[in-house]
Amino acid sequence: MTLCKYRPQRTYDAQFIIDLTDTHGLMKALDQVIHELGEDGDSLTPYYVGARLALSTLLDTAYDDGMVDYWTDFMRAFEKSLQELEGGEE
Numbered sequence: 001m002t003l004c005k006y007r008p009q010r011t012y013d014a015q016f017i018i019d020l021t022d023t024h025g026l027m028k029a030l031d032q033v034i035h036e037l038g039e040d041g042d043s044l045t046p047y048y049v050g051a052r053l054a055l056s057t058l059l060d061t062a063y064d065d066g067m068v069d070y071w072t073d074f075m076r077a078f079e080k081s082l083q084e085l086e087g088g089e090e
Contacts (some may be wrong), residue, residue: 001019001020001021001022002019002022003019003022003026004016004017004018004019007015007069010068015081018059023055026055027052027055027056027059030048030051030052030055031052033048034048034049051054053078053081053082053085056081057074057077057078057081058074060079061073061074072075
């Protein structure tokens with residue numbers, strides 16, 4: 001399978017299609033890298049954590065709600081994920 005495919009605009013807006021199985025593999029790979037870098041105290045760890053958090057927020061929201069309708073919806077969900085990561089909620 002292909003992790004992500006871009007479908008140009010035809011009748012409807014252009015779309016990105018993301019494969020579920022490959023996405024799970026990507027998330028596992030990110031988890032592994034985060035674990036390994038974190039153990040080594042690597043300064044790049046927060047970037048991988050941020051990438052994983054953004055992807056999981058986007059994908060989990062789409063999975064739970066059927067879609068992420070607007071970028072503003074993603075931003076609200078991402079801000080909530082950041083607050084949860086920090087151990088607090090608004």
